[in-house]
Amino acid sequence: xxxLEGRTVxxxxxxxLKHADEQGLETAWDRCRxxxxxxxxxxxxxxxxxxxxGPCRIDPFGEGAxxxxxxxxxxxxxxxxxIRSIAGGTAxxxxxxxxxxxxxxxxxxxxxxxxRIADPAKAEAVARxxxxxxxxxxxxxxxxxxxxxxxxxxxxxxxxxxxxxxxxVTPGMTEKFEECAIMPSNINGAIAEVMHRSTMGVDADPINxxxxxxxxxxxxxxxxxxxxxLTDILFGTPRPVRSYANLGVIDPEKVNITVHGHIPxxxxxxxxxxxxMEDEARAxxxxxxxxxxxxxxxxxxxxxxxxxLATNFIAQELAIMTGAVDAIIVDLQCIMPALKTLCExxxxxxxxxxxxxxxxxAYHVDFREERAKESARRIVxxxxxxxxxxxxxxxxxxxxxxxxxxxxxxxxxxEIFASVNQEKPIRALVDAIEEGEIRGIALFAGCTNTKxxxxxxxxxxxxxxxxxxxxxxxxxxxxxxxxxxxxxxPGAVKEFAGPGLSRxxxxxxxxSGFDGGLPLAFHMGSCVDNSRAVDLAVLIxxxxxxxxxxxxxxxxxxxxxxxxxVSIGAWAVTLGFPTHVGVIPPVYGSSLVTEVVTKIAEDxxxxxxxxxxxxxxxAQKLIEALNYRNWRRKYSRAxxxxxxxxx
Amino acid sequence: MKEVFVRLARCVGCRQCxxxxxxxxxxxxxxxxxxxxxxxxxxxxxxTREGSEYYPLRCFHCEDAPCIGAxxxxxxxxxxxxxxxxxxxARCVGCWMCVMVCPYxxxxxxxxxxxxxxxxxxxxxxxxxxxxxxxxRALLVxxxxxxx
Numbered sequence: 001x002x003x004l005e006g007r008t009v010x011x012x013x014x015x016x017l018k019h020a021d022e023q024g025l026e027t028a029w030d031r032c033r034x035x036x037x038x039x040x041x042x043x044x045x046x047x048x049x050x051x052x053x054g055p056c057r058i059d060p061f062g063e064g065a066x067x068x069x070x071x072x073x074x075x076x077x078x079x080x081x082x083i084r085s086i087a088g089g090t091a092x093x094x095x096x097x098x099x100x101x102x103x104x105x106x107x108x109x110x111x112x113x114x115x116r117i118a119d120p121a122k123a124e125a126v127a128r129x130x131x132x133x134x135x136x137x138x139x140x141x142x143x144x145x146x147x148x149x150x151x152x153x154x155x156x157x158x159x160x161x162x163x164x165x166x167x168x169v170t171p172g173m174t175e176k177f178e179e180c181a182i183m184p185s186n187i188n189g190a191i192a193e194v195m196h197r198s199t200m201g202v203d204a205d206p207i208n209x210x211x212x213x214x215x216x217x218x219x220x221x222x223x224x225x226x227x228x229x230l231t232d233i234l235f236g237t238p239r240p241v242r243s244y245a246n247l248g249v250i251d252p253e254k255v256n257i258t259v260h261g262h263i264p265x266x267x268x269x270x271x272x273x274x275x276x277m278e279d280e281a282r283a284x285x286x287x288x289x290x291x292x293x294x295x296x297x298x299x300x301x302x303x304x305x306x307x308x309l310a311t312n313f314i315a316q317e318l319a320i321m322t323g324a325v326d327a328i329i330v331d332l333q334c335i336m337p338a339l340k341t342l343c344e345x346x347x348x349x350x351x352x353x354x355x356x357x358x359x360x361x362a363y364h365v366d367f368r369e370e371r372a373k374e375s376a377r378r379i380v381x382x383x384x385x386x387x388x389x390x391x392x393x394x395x396x397x398x399x400x401x402x403x404x405x406x407x408x409x410x411x412x413x414x415e416i417f418a419s420v421n422q423e424k425p426i427r428a429l430v431d432a433i434e435e436g437e438i439r440g441i442a443l444f445a446g447c448t449n450t451k452x453x454x455x456x457x458x459x460x461x462x463x464x465x466x467x468x469x470x471x472x473x474x475x476x477x478x479x480x481x482x483x484x485x486x487x488x489x490p491g492a493v494k495e496f497a498g499p500g501l502s503r504x505x506x507x508x509x510x511x512s513g514f515d516g517g518l519p520l521a522f523h524m525g526s527c528v529d530n531s532r533a534v535d536l537a538v539l540i541x542x543x544x545x546x547x548x549x550x551x552x553x554x555x556x557x558x559x560x561x562x563x564x565x566v567s568i569g570a571w572a573v574t575l576g577f578p579t580h581v582g583v584i585p586p587v588y589g590s591s592l593v594t595e596v597v598t599k600i601a602e603d604x605x606x607x608x609x610x611x612x613x614x615x616x617x618x619a620q621k622l623i624e625a626l627n628y629r630n631w632r633r634k635y636s637r638a639x640x641x642x643x644x645x646x647x
Numbered sequence: 648m649k650e651v652f653v654r655l656a657r658c659v660g661c662r663q664c665x666x667x668x669x670x671x672x673x674x675x676x677x678x679x680x681x682x683x684x685x686x687x688x689x690x691x692x693x694x695t696r697e698g699s700e701y702y703p704l705r706c707f708h709c710e711d712a713p714c715i716g717a718x719x720x721x722x723x724x725x726x727x728x729x730x731x732x733x734x735x736x737a738r739c740v741g742c743w744m745c746v747m748v749c750p751y752x753x754x755x756x757x758x759x760x761x762x763x764x765x766x767x768x769x770x771x772x773x774x775x776x777x778x779x780x781x782x783x784r785a786l787l788v789x790x791x792x793x794x795x
């Protein structure tokens with residue numbers, strides 16, 4: 001395997017890496033080499049930088065310091081670092097959700113006229129779920145009540161549980177969280193508590209620290225879920241859409257605007273405004289305007305508007321290197337500051353839009369909800385201006401793209417299931433599990449990471465699971481990997497699905513009259529939309545009369561990178577999912593913490609981490625986890641039947 | 648003859664050379680696996696501090712090495728091909744005379760195996776692990792003649 005082939009399995013990315021090499025352009029992979037060898041202490045999580053006496057490090061080989069200056073052992077240091085990472089992720093997801101809530105409120109107060117309540121039915125459904133009575137109220141009134149309830153999850157002072165946790169999980173799970181004292185009552189409070197308990201001289205008990213981290217993780221879950229709900233109300237619940245994915249979606253004939261980041265508040269408007277400004281682009285000599293996406297902003301606008309996905313996280317620079325991107329608009333999270341230096345080699349305008357997310361040297365268009373369209377117009381104008389400066393000699397777009405069927409919100413999934421079972425749609429999936437037609441369900445989530453070969457883990461595990469009749473749902477950059485490789489086109493079912501899964505998907509596709517057939521992997525949205533996968537799991541669990549910890553549903557993040565992946569992983573385990581992570585997180589410096597997250601967690605919550613860097617072995621472990629749960633369910637039911645017969 | 652040199656001003660005391668040294672002497676050579684190995688892999692270099700200056704202390708492979716003179720079993724010897732002071736652990740009887748006489752404290756006791764533990768300058772590597780692992784390039788390997 002060549003040097004560049006070892007970096008990615010995505011043919012478009014590989015072509016661009018070769019191009020970058022020829023042109024002398026630097027990528028994250030090059031910078032990764034410059035970082036090697038990675039600091040051994042940091043890599044194991046035994047470096048403590050929390051107070052100014054240090055930094056302290058525990059010698060992992062036992063010859064040097066065994067404790068920090070304050071006396072903290074390896075397990076306290078690893079646990080503190082781990083839960084601070086969870087708090088970072090929680091802050092990111094929940095702030096995203098809070099931002100959407102405030103926008104909705106601004107709109108309801110008449111300050112954000114460019115928005116509308118796109119899905120009043122969702123508002124009503126959410127209101128019912130959280131125990132509000134929508135009867136006789138206008139969509140505006142219902143939305144206001146729902147939004148205020150969401151904001152209360154950030155501001156509650158009483159020790160009452162977060163509405164977005166209790167209203168979305170089973171009563172058994174709620175009880176477990178209360179029992180373990182990890183039920184958050186206030187998202188911001190949970191983050192503050194983690195920062196407090198992990199600061200110098202507070203909590204040193206690794207188990208207690210980890211439980212504090214899980215409280216924050218559940219707050220993260222609440223933030224993700226309310227973010228999904230409110231974004232659906234604001235921009236519409238995703239419906240099936242067809243589009244394309246991979247760098248080939250960049251159209252050299254058009255003005256290309258790339259939306260990148262996570263929060264779709266501006267990018268949704270940019271998509272609309274771009275459609276209105278086609279004439280200006282034509283006047284500049286372009287064939288029109290082409291909006292494409294990167295990371296989760298891409299997933300948001302792909303799910304709701306069918307905007308093509310250019311690439312996922314680690315390959316973001318490669319999109320700029322095509323020389324045909326005129327503007328890249330970034331909001332927040334996962335945006336490499338390296339984009340700025342790279343944009344200087346091209347005509348590309350890098351435009352930051354969020355007051356607390358700036359990059360030195362970039363254009364900054366201050367995005368305000370009250371003037372959303374105006375901000376969007378300024379951005380599209382900048383892109384058209386840049387187009388005039390584009391150097392055709394520098395344009396190099398790989399002709400690689402794959403068809404994608406996306407838009408599988410839970411609502412859409414249930415509609416499809418309803419074609420088989422009108423009365424109880426979820427029964428369609430549960431029957432298939434109980435009859436052994438499908439082995440279970442796997443959620444593909446998380447990022448891409450230079451520690452792994454780009455996309456290889458996602459694709460290898462997806463192929464192995466599909467072959468073994470596992471129903472696949474995906475979010476975030478994992479969904480991006482599957483989309484780019486064509487695993488989200490209907491043809492992929494024939495190519496990769498085992499006989500049971502194939503039969504199940506074909507039956508569903510036929511019954512629902514799904515045009516062209518169903519995809520192999522179902523795109524459920526951005527990383528906050530992992531909440532949709534939880535909703536699916538909770539529905540299945542309720543239908544089976546159990547909790548998520550009992551159903552054959554696993555999660556995998558083959559290339560986790562962000563703190564957000566740590567917090568999602570933590571709540572996935574807490575909710576009861578066996579959760580595979582394909583890069584080793586900084587926990588191995590403490591055998592105690594490692595044992596807790598990989599083994600003991602199962603005894604408490606049913607979920608646990610599977611840390612495995614080899615994708616084939618990981619797939620095997622995920623299949624074993626599904627088999628075990630199926631076996632346990634059958635066994636417990638058989639013994640129950642036997643007992644009844646005996647009576 | 649090659650020698651490892653230290654650029655004092657560049658050493659920030661990060662101890663990555665220690666980790667790299669232990670890793671290259673581990674079974675797996677992978678940080679995430681090495682910490683689970685028993686016995687734990689041993690490092691041959693140690694970062695010391697004098698005032699505000701750090702120094703990665705390792706065996707200097709002395710031309711006239713006291714440890715060789717003190718060795719009662721003939722285990723400690725000069726490998727003339729590569730110019731290193733090497734310990735033939737099969738012959739080492741664990742009398743610790745070498746440990747006593749080394750003026751730099753660079754020979755230590757391998758507690759698990761009861762033999763002398765010292766820098767072997769990574770005979771199977773292109774570059775000693777401590778040099779390769781140093782993030783500030785404070786450690787350099789150069790021909791002795793070129794530097795002196």
